[in-house]
Amino acid sequence: MKSGNTKTQNKTELIPGKTAKRLQSVYRIAAAVMIVLLFVLLVTAMVGLPEIGDKNNPDNNEVARRYIENGLEETGAVNIVSGMILDYRAFDTFGESCVLFVATICVTIMLRIDGRGGDEDDEEHETGKKAFGIRESAFAKFDSRNYEPQNDTILKKSAMLVIPLILVFGIYVVLNGHLSPGGGFSGGAILGTGFILYLSAFGFEKTERFMNAKTVKIVTLVALLVYCLSKCYSFFTGANHLESGIPLGTPGAILSSGLILVLNICVGAVVACTMYSFYALVRRGRI
Amino acid sequence: MEFVKNFPFFSIMLCMFCAIICSVLNRHAAKHFTRIVLLIVMVLSGVLLINTYNSGESFVYYMGHFPAPWGNEIRGGCLEAVFALFVSTVAFLSVVAGGKAIEFDIEDKKENLFFILVCLMTSSLLAMCYTNDLFTGYVFIEINTISGCGLIMVRQLGKTTVTAVRYMVISLLGSGLFLIGVTLLYTLTGHLLMSNIQESVSELLQSGDYRMQLTIVIGLMTVGLAIKSGLFPFHLWIPDAYGQSNVVSSSLLSGTVSKGYIFLLIKIYMRTIGMEAIEKSGVLYVCFYLGIIAMVLGSVLALHERSFRRMIAFSSIAQIGYIFMGIGLGTKAAIAAAIFHIFAHGLTKSLLFISSSEFTEGSHSKSIDDLKGLGYKYRYSALCYSIGAFSIVGFPLLAGFISKLLLGGAALGHGPLQWIALLALAVSTILNAVYFLRTVVYLYIPTEHIDRDNEETVKVTNTNANGKTDKLLLLPGMHCPSYVIGISVLVLLNFLLGLCSGPVTDIINKGLEVFR
Numbered sequence: 001m002k003s004g005n006t007k008t009q010n011k012t013e014l015i016p017g018k019t020a021k022r023l024q025s026v027y028r029i030a031a032a033v034m035i036v037l038l039f040v041l042l043v044t045a046m047v048g049l050p051e052i053g054d055k056n057n058p059d060n061n062e063v064a065r066r067y068i069e070n071g072l073e074e075t076g077a078v079n080i081v082s083g084m085i086l087d088y089r090a091f092d093t094f095g096e097s098c099v100l101f102v103a104t105i106c107v108t109i110m111l112r113i114d115g116r117g118g119d120e121d122d123e124e125h126e127t128g129k130k131a132f133g134i135r136e137s138a139f140a141k142f143d144s145r146n147y148e149p150q151n152d153t154i155l156k157k158s159a160m161l162v163i164p165l166i167l168v169f170g171i172y173v174v175l176n177g178h179l180s181p182g183g184g185f186s187g188g189a190i191l192g193t194g195f196i197l198y199l200s201a202f203g204f205e206k207t208e209r210f211m212n213a214k215t216v217k218i219v220t221l222v223a224l225l226v227y228c229l230s231k232c233y234s235f236f237t238g239a240n241h242l243e244s245g246i247p248l249g250t251p252g253a254i255l256s257s258g259l260i261l262v263l264n265i266c267v268g269a270v271v272a273c274t275m276y277s278f279y280a281l282v283r284r285g286r287i
Numbered sequence: 288m289e290f291v292k293n294f295p296f297f298s299i300m301l302c303m304f305c306a307i308i309c310s311v312l313n314r315h316a317a318k319h320f321t322r323i324v325l326l327i328v329m330v331l332s333g334v335l336l337i338n339t340y341n342s343g344e345s346f347v348y349y350m351g352h353f354p355a356p357w358g359n360e361i362r363g364g365c366l367e368a369v370f371a372l373f374v375s376t377v378a379f380l381s382v383v384a385g386g387k388a389i390e391f392d393i394e395d396k397k398e399n400l401f402f403i404l405v406c407l408m409t410s411s412l413l414a415m416c417y418t419n420d421l422f423t424g425y426v427f428i429e430i431n432t433i434s435g436c437g438l439i440m441v442r443q444l445g446k447t448t449v450t451a452v453r454y455m456v457i458s459l460l461g462s463g464l465f466l467i468g469v470t471l472l473y474t475l476t477g478h479l480l481m482s483n484i485q486e487s488v489s490e491l492l493q494s495g496d497y498r499m500q501l502t503i504v505i506g507l508m509t510v511g512l513a514i515k516s517g518l519f520p521f522h523l524w525i526p527d528a529y530g531q532s533n534v535v536s537s538s539l540l541s542g543t544v545s546k547g548y549i550f551l552l553i554k555i556y557m558r559t560i561g562m563e564a565i566e567k568s569g570v571l572y573v574c575f576y577l578g579i580i581a582m583v584l585g586s587v588l589a590l591h592e593r594s595f596r597r598m599i600a601f602s603s604i605a606q607i608g609y610i611f612m613g614i615g616l617g618t619k620a621a622i623a624a625a626i627f628h629i630f631a632h633g634l635t636k637s638l639l640f641i642s643s644s645e646f647t648e649g650s651h652s653k654s655i656d657d658l659k660g661l662g663y664k665y666r667y668s669a670l671c672y673s674i675g676a677f678s679i680v681g682f683p684l685l686a687g688f689i690s691k692l693l694l695g696g697a698a699l700g701h702g703p704l705q706w707i708a709l710l711a712l713a714v715s716t717i718l719n720a721v722y723f724l725r726t727v728v729y730l731y732i733p734t735e736h737i738d739r740d741n742e743e744t745v746k747v748t749n750t751n752a753n754g755k756t757d758k759l760l761l762l763p764g765m766h767c768p769s770y771v772i773g774i775s776v777l778v779l780l781n782f783l784l785g786l787c788s789g790p791v792t793d794i795i796n797k798g799l800e801v802f803r
Contacts (some may be wrong), residue, residue, distance in 0.1 A: 045503045049474050058477035063356045073461065076352070091350040091359035095426035098303060102430055104408050105310075105400050106437040110448065136369065217311060224307045232300050238298065238352035265606040270705070 054201040076248030076257035077178040086183075086260045094231050097267060101224065104274050113285035143284040145203060153199070159201035166194035172267035180256040184267025192266065193276025199279065213287040216273045223273075230259050292346050294335040294375070295363045295417045298328040298371065302410030306403045314398035318386065321402040325379035325409065331458045332375055336368035340794055345801045347419060355376050355419070356480050357372050358760025362419035366626070366798025370550055374412045374778070377542045378405060379459060381637050387533035388644045391443045392533040393425065397620050401533075406538065408434040412547040421469050421559060422479045424551055432458045432515070436546055438536035439528050450527040459517055465511030471504045472560075481559040484776045488560055492567070502568045505560060512552040515543040518574075518611055519581035522604045527593075529600035534644040538637040541603045546629045549610055556614070566617060569679055575615025575704065579711045581608025586718035594681050598638050598722060602679065605715055606632045612708060613694050616701060623795045624693035629727045630791070631686035632680070638675040638777040646730070647679075653685050655726060662730035671774050676723040678781050681716050686784035691716065693792070 050057045067084055075083035085093045174187030199207045237244040249256030277287045300352040305324040309317040345364030347355065356361075382389075382405060393401050405653040411430040418424045435458065440451040473479060475489035475497050493499055531538040556565050565571060565602070585605030592598040606628070613625025645668040647653045662669035678685035691712060698708035784791060 024679050024738065045471060045500050048497065048500055049471070057474075059474060060475045066357055086740075087351065088353050089351075089422075092420075092423050092426050094421065095411075098407060098411075099426070099429050099433065100304070102404065102437065103431045106433060106440065109397055109437055109441055109443075112397070114394050145589050164312050170346060171465070195481050221307065225304075228304055228307060232304075234352065235296060235300075235350050235798070238358075239293065239349045244352065253703060265458075284795075 007108040012283075029138055065143055072251055075260065076251055077260050078176055078251055078257075079180060079183070081181075082178045082183050082260055082264070083257070086178075086252070087265050089262075091235070094227065097224070097227065097270065100270065100274060101220075104220075104277065105283060107213050107278060111285060143204070145283060150203070155201045157196055163194050163198055163201075166190060166197065170194060170272070171267075174218040174264055175254065175261070175267075177264035178260045179252065179254070187264070188268035188271025189275060191272035192279075195272065195276040196279045199276070199283075204280075204284065211276060215286050216277050217271050223269040227263060227266040227270075230262060234259060290645050291335060292348055292363065293336045295361055295367070295371070295413070296348060296350070298331045298375070299361075299413045299417065301328060301331075301412050302406045306406035306410070306434070309399050309406060312399055314395060317399035318382075318389075318455075319408055322379065322382060324384060324406065325375055328409070328413070329372065329375040329379055332372040335363060336365065336372055336794070339363060339365045339368050340797060343775075343797060355477060356483055359423055360419045360480065361414075361417040361423075362481075363459050363522045364415060364798055364801050365794055366802050367416050367637070368545040369794050369798060370416045370626075370629075371413050373633060374409060374416065376542050377633050377637050378409045378539060381535050381538040381542065381641060383534075383769050384641045384777065385533075385538065385644065386769050387767050388534045388641070394443065397441065397443075399569075400437075404434045404441065405539065406439040408438065408544065412543055417552050418502065419481050420479050420681065421472070421481060421484070421555075423467055424554075425462070425469055428515070428548070428551070431547060431603075432543060435540060439532040440530070442533040444531070447531050450524075450531055454524045454528050458637070461511045461514030461521075463511070464514070465506045468504050468507035469512060471500060471507070475500055475504070476735045481554070482631075484559050485561050486565055491563055501560075501564060505565060505568045505570050508555055509552065509574065512548045512555075513577070513611070514554075516548040517579045517604060517626065518582060518623050519608060519701045520579065521568075522585070522607075525604055526597045526600045529603060529640075530594060530597035534640050537600070538640040539582060541600070541640070542633040543608065545603075546633055547613075549607075549625075549629060553614065554624070554802075557612065557622070557799075562617065571615045571617045572617075572789065574611045575708075578608045578611030578613075578615055581605060582711050582715040582720070583608075586715050586722070590718055590722045593654050593656070595643065595647055595655050595658065596640075597653065597728065598726070599643065602719065603632075603636060604724070605638070605719065608678070609690070610696060610713075611682065611717075612711070613697065616697055616704065616708070618697060618701075619796075619799055621694070621697035622686075622691065623792060623799055626795050626799075627692040627693050627788070627791060627792060631690040631781075634777060634780050634784065635675050635678045635686060638671060638680040638774065638781060639679070641777070642672040642675060642774055643793060644668075648671075652702055655729060658726060658729040659732045660734040668774070671778050672730070673727045674778050674781065676727050678785070680720045680723050684782065684785050686781045686788075689785055689788040718764050727767045746762070 013277075017237075052180035067080060067088065071080045071083045071088075072078065075087040076085035077087070138269075170187050170190035172187075173190055174184055177187065178184030195207070195211055234244055236242075244258075246258045248258050251257070255261070280287045301324055303321060309320060312320060343365070345362060345367075347360050347362045349355070350359040352358070382402075389398065389401060411427040411434065414427040415424055415431065418427065432455070436451045437453045439454055440447055469479070475491065476484050478484045478487060488501070491501065517525045525541075525544060529541050530662060532540070551605055556562060582605050585601055585603070585608055589598050589601035589605065592601055610625045610628050610632070613628060615620045616622075645665045646658060662673075674685070678687040681687045681691045695709060695712055698705045698712075699706070
């Protein structure tokens with residue numbers, strides 16, 4: 001599988017000339033054989049598995065039954081999936097939001113330009129610049145928006161028309177996460193696209209009035225902190241068998257299902273900010 | 288419920304909390320905050336260890352209001368506590384001792400991001416160690432992988448980005464295979480909780496159904512985690528990843544991250560699928576032979592390597608081989624020896640990487656030949672490096688000796704396997720001695736003129752990530768108290784593991800007893 005490909009690269013450094021080329025082809029063939037083998041293995045495994053939807057399947061057990069039968073009563077969420085991911089298995093979902101957080105950090109490390117200078121002679125930094133290509137260019141030049149037509153009337157007018165709808169729909173999906181399909185992740189993505197469309201139509205100057213590095217930082221911080229602290233509270237009370245004191249409300253009402261609504265809002269905010277900041281980082285190297 | 292049972296949850300959440308806060312702190316505040324949190328986690332794990340050791344029992348802890356198969360659950364026992372203590376100790380000491388190297392290699396404004404990655408990595412390792420649920424394990428594997436990429440990439444050279452991308456692709460292949468394994472296992476058993484899976488698997492074994500699928504599941508999970516920890520045919524990402532990144536990142540990646548995956552693998556073998564099914568599937572032989580090949584091959588490759596940091600990285604491949612050999616033997620004594628080797632190698636490797644930072648000028652990779660005579664210039668670092676090298680070779684009084692002794696002792700009584708294992712141990716130890724002692728000898732070759740030449744080159748190459756020349760690093764002795772303290776504690780711990788191995792093996796054995 002992968003071992004084939006990486007071996008090729010490493011061997012070229014060690015062995016020069018024709019041997020390397022011959023080895024490369026050997027490794028390529030070996031990689032192909034491995035992939036085919038893995039494919040055959042997985043398909044044989046799949047063929048013998050219990051049939052999907054059979055009543056006697058092992059996964060049709062008390063776990064799924066409780067989610068379906070008692071889910072509404074125990075979590076207060078009409079959308080059982082929301083109840084599952086944000087209440088029953090909230091620790092996994094918290095981990096999943098941290099995956100998003102750490103991904104943002106990595107992208108920021110790679111794309112954010114903080115400016116450095118005085119290392120022209122250093123060979124290693126030189127290779128670094130070549131890899132990034134644009135890194136050495138001046139700060140303003142890096143904004144890729146300067147290279148495209150600025151006042152596109154069609155884009156602006158249609159954006160004015162569509163953006164409010166997108167934002168309202170995004171907020172609706174986030175707030176109704178416990179009632180209907182959707183939730184923080186999907187709603188946040190919709191909100192994020194709204195901001196990105198605004199940015200494409202009107203540029204950084206206007207967007208920065210409401211969406212800049214500071215807002216992104218604060219919103220992300222507050223949302224993650226609220227998420228972390230409220231989950232800590234519910235884990236702590238749950239594990240120590242204390243009453244959490246959070247009312248579940250009437251199922252179906254917008255203010256119901258305990259913490260799920262709050263968590264959905266937090267996740268939505270984080271996802272929207274992440275989407276926007278990825279786009280901004282790619283466009284000009286800073287949020 | 289006793290209050291101490293909250294400690295695993297506290298340590299995981301504290302690290303997460305610290306990561307979130309670090310995103311708005313400046314670099315100094317982030318550094319201090321991270322150090323304090325890691326220290327607290329260390330203390331918490333230590334207290335938990337004492338408590339679980341005395342009670343001799345393990346416990347489960349609900350993460351939320353719902354009991355286990357429905358909600359999430361973590362589990363604490365002696366073994367988990369000692370592993371958590373190990374992870375937090377290595378992370379804390381690396382961050383403390385490598386403070387200067389971090390400042391030198393990383394752009395000022397991105398330094399707090401580095402500490403976020405360290406915190407998230409530690410918390411994911413803790414969660415992987417404490418989890419009682421396979422899917423939770425997978426989620427935290429993901430965090431670990433991505434923060435590993437970030438740790439490599441944070442020293443921003445073009446080639447570290449390439450290395451990070453390669454690491455990510457290979458690592459994601461590993462997590463992909465692991466995830467397929469988890470889904471197949473879920474289809475067969477209907478559970479994600481480790482203890483429930485064990486029950487269903489033993490039922491499956493008795494009825495004899497799905498024999499082939501079970502073998503494939505075991506294979507996929509083993510290969511997935513072996514790729515991520517860098518076992519022999521999947522080791523090709525190691526030299527670049529450990530050799531080019533910041534020394535603290537190297538020390539964290541080799542000392543803790545790859546060990547976390549191995550711990551999870553042991554957990555899957557012993558607590559999820561059960562040793563009976565594992566032995567029937569024959570995967571232990573695969574682990575054993577791959578481990579043997581890695582032991583020898585890693586050492587041979589290290590012998591041929593001219594770049595100093597890459598040489599240390601290659602030795603990691605051999606050491607991972609030792610651990611997998613121990614797992615492959617499959618007996619309780621062998622697995623205890625493998626776990627002891629995890630601790631010994633983690634502490635020694637961090638010591639080697641961090642103490643090497645001084646004579647390689649931060650993280651600039653340097654040829655072994657350039658080390659000549661540096662032992663007289665950087666006396667303390669050279670001394671500590673030598674102790675680390677002796678430990679990894681297996682000198683008596685040091686941690687490496689005990690782990691090799693335990694592995695050798697565990698290999699006895701395995702029929703033909705014992706000869707292979709003992710022979711490989713001997714060959715690998717000799718090769719280890721050749722290449723590590725070579726560097727120690729080079730360090731102490733008295734050469735005055737070469738020393739003066741070095742002075743010149745140091746001044747030219749020593750520009751840090753911010754383009755400034757760092758004065759402090761030019762001075763011999765790295766005048767930084769935290770470096771001296773951190774590295775001294777690592778040396779002390781090495782001696783401690785070597786001299787008082789009795790209590791540690793006792794803890795591991797006691798932990799393995801309840802590790803079912």
